[in-house]
Amino acid sequence: MQDAVLAMLAKEPSHGYHLHARLRRSLGPLGESMNRGQIYVTLARLERAGLVVCERADGLPERPERKVYALTPAGQQRVATWLAEVGWPKPDLAEFHLKLAAAAAARLADPVELVAAQRRELLRRLREVQQAALAEPAGSGAGLLLEGVVLRLQADLRWLDACERAWSKVDDESEGA
Amino acid sequence: MNVSSAVVRVHGLVKQHGRGQGRVRAVDDVDLEVPEGQMLAVMGPSGCGKSTLLHLLGGLERPSDGEVWLAGQRIDTLSERALARMRRRSVGFVFQAFHLVEELSAAENVELPALLAGRSRRQARRRASQLLERVGLADRARHLPSQLSGGQRQRVAVARALVNDPLVVLADEPTGNLDTAATLDVLRIFEELRSAGQTFVIVTHDERVAATADRLVSMRDGMFVDDTRLAGSHTRGLGWLIGLED
Numbered sequence: 001m002q003d004a005v006l007a008m009l010a011k012e013p014s015h016g017y018h019l020h021a022r023l024r025r026s027l028g029p030l031g032e033s034m035n036r037g038q039i040y041v042t043l044a045r046l047e048r049a050g051l052v053v054c055e056r057a058d059g060l061p062e063r064p065e066r067k068v069y070a071l072t073p074a075g076q077q078r079v080a081t082w083l084a085e086v087g088w089p090k091p092d093l094a095e096f097h098l099k100l101a102a103a104a105a106a107r108l109a110d111p112v113e114l115v116a117a118q119r120r121e122l123l124r125r126l127r128e129v130q131q132a133a134l135a136e137p138a139g140s141g142a143g144l145l146l147e148g149v150v151l152r153l154q155a156d157l158r159w160l161d162a163c164e165r166a167w168s169k170v171d172d173e174s175e176g177a
Numbered sequence: 178m179n180v181s182s183a184v185v186r187v188h189g190l191v192k193q194h195g196r197g198q199g200r201v202r203a204v205d206d207v208d209l210e211v212p213e214g215q216m217l218a219v220m221g222p223s224g225c226g227k228s229t230l231l232h233l234l235g236g237l238e239r240p241s242d243g244e245v246w247l248a249g250q251r252i253d254t255l256s257e258r259a260l261a262r263m264r265r266r267s268v269g270f271v272f273q274a275f276h277l278v279e280e281l282s283a284a285e286n287v288e289l290p291a292l293l294a295g296r297s298r299r300q301a302r303r304r305a306s307q308l309l310e311r312v313g314l315a316d317r318a319r320h321l322p323s324q325l326s327g328g329q330r331q332r333v334a335v336a337r338a339l340v341n342d343p344l345v346v347l348a349d350e351p352t353g354n355l356d357t358a359a360t361l362d363v364l365r366i367f368e369e370l371r372s373a374g375q376t377f378v379i380v381t382h383d384e385r386v387a388a389t390a391d392r393l394v395s396m397r398d399g400m401f402v403d404d405t406r407l408a409g410s411h412t413r414g415l416g417w418l419i420g421l422e423d
Contacts, residue, residue: 116395120405126388127407134365150385157384 003082004095005042006051006071007102010079013055013070016040026101027094043069051075083109086121093159100167111167119160126153183210183246184344184376185234190243192229192399203229204240205399211345216367216377218387221396227380228349230396234378235268235347236260248344265294269338273350275330277322277337283329284309284318287337294341301340308336312366328359335366339375346370348379352386364389 008019020039024031046052052075054067071079083103096118103109129149136143192204203226211217219227232238233245236252245253252263270276277286284305291301309318312332322330331351338346351367352360360383367389371377379386387393388407395403 116403120403123384123388123393123405124407126384127390130364130385130388131368134361134368154384 001038002042002046003078004098004102005039006046006075007079007082007099007106007108009052009069009071010076010102010106010108013068015066015068016043019043019069023098026098030094046075051078079106079108083114086117097163100163104167104170111170112164115160115164115167119157119164122153122157122160126150126157129153182213184213184248185209185211185378186244186246187234188244188246190230190233190245191241192226192233192238193241202226202399204233206243207399207401209394209401211376211378213376214374215392216371216375216379216390218390218393219378219380219396220382220384220387220393223382225396226399227396231347231349231378231380234345235270236264237270265290266341267344269341269343269346271331271334271338271346271348271351273353275322275327275334275354277330277333279322282319282321283314283325283333286322286333287340290337291340296341304340305336308339309333311369312336313362326359327355328362331355331359331363332366335363339370345376345378348377348381350381350383351379352381352383360385 004023005019008014008022014022016039017036020034020036023034023039027034043052043054047054047069051072052069053072054069056067079102083099100111100114103114104111129146133143133146133150136146187207187209190204190207190209191202194201194203205226207230219230221227229238233240233253236245236247236255240253243253244251247263247267250263252260255263278289281289284302287305287308288298288301291304292298296304306315306318309315312335314329314332314336317325317329317333322333325333331354335346335351338348352363355363364385367377367379367386371389371391377390379390381387391406391408393403393405393407394401395405
């Protein structure tokens with residue numbers, strides 16, 4: 001969550017309520033349970049960590065909605081690191097989805113390239129797990145568990161194909177425009 | 178220049194279908210080297226040109242432009258006859274639809290390419306029986322293809338592809354017609370052949386098949402868009418993958 005909020009600020013400094021709206025839009029019905037308070041808590045943590053600075057609009061009463069948040073150099077560094085990460089320990093689809101959206105919005109990285117990097121990593125893992133699975137004798141319990149890991153990785157890979165198709169189309173359209 | 182130890186080498190490969198406005202480049206200026214002992218998977222959406230590429234590598238089709246080399250010999254310029262001989266001796270094919278001869282038993286199907294390549298009946302029979310044993314079908318040698326399941330038929334086809342000890346095995350969607358259990362049987366055989374150092378090119382849209390390979394090439398619109406080494410890059414361990422360790 002912290003990383004996604006940071007990455008959304010990479011496009012331009014924003015109000016908390018504006019960030020909240022963008023997250024909600026990106027996540028659709030999955031983001032319905034997210035309230036604005038969570039965003040402000042996250043932003044406060046990021047500010048304490050020195051990753052964002054808060055600029056208050058002058059002459060207005062001190063209310064959270066009036067604050068504009070912007071990335072610090074350390075925050076920018078952290079966003080770049082997060083975008084380049086190809087971790088998938090527990091398939092966190094929403095985080096990856098937001099990563100693609102934020103990367104595209106801020107023009108920090110090519111979403112299609114992020115998908116390709118992720119696919120390479122998942123295929124290496126699939127290879128490793130599958131080799132272990134094939135080495136198990138038929139009917140082994142460990143083999144059954146490994147089969148489950150294989151199927152999940154396979155599902156993730158198919159979703160990445162869908163991501164690639166969708167973001168390639170966005171590329172084509174913006175090039176054509 | 179060193180002719181390189183690549184078993185398969187293509188340079189500037191182009192295959193065009195159709196003419197004029199309707200002209201399509203199924204394979205569009207591709208360079209590729211497959212070293213001996215490598216298992217290469219080619220993935221991509223249907224129509225990306227991966228099957229055409231495989232046909233060009235095995236001399237089943239001729240390129241519109243570019244060169245195809247097999248173990249140091251240029252094959253795209255060979256006569257039809259020389260090309261057919263090269264295919265029989267040096268290339269093993271595995272197809273999605275098996276392509277077994279329905280009137281022949283499993284063993285006879287495996288023997289056939291060996292006899293066509295000029296081996297004696299005895300040699301062919303011995304080699305076929307070894308290979309059927311290797312793919313776990315020793316007890317099905319006398320069965321006709323119609324008496325075998327899809328997975329068993331594909332294992333016969335794999336044995337047949339290996340009978341002349343080919344330089345390279347080319348497989349086109351080898352699990353495309355198989356269910357999960359039969360796919361696993363075929364993958365187990367591929368995995369064994371891979372560790373035994375058989376050179377392989379597999380065209381597939383199945384991630385599991387691709388994941389048995391050492392290297393993966395992704396194709397879009399006749400071109401390679403990614404070339405990834407899958408082997409030898411171990412992650413942090415299996416326990417970590419299933420969330421047992423952080």
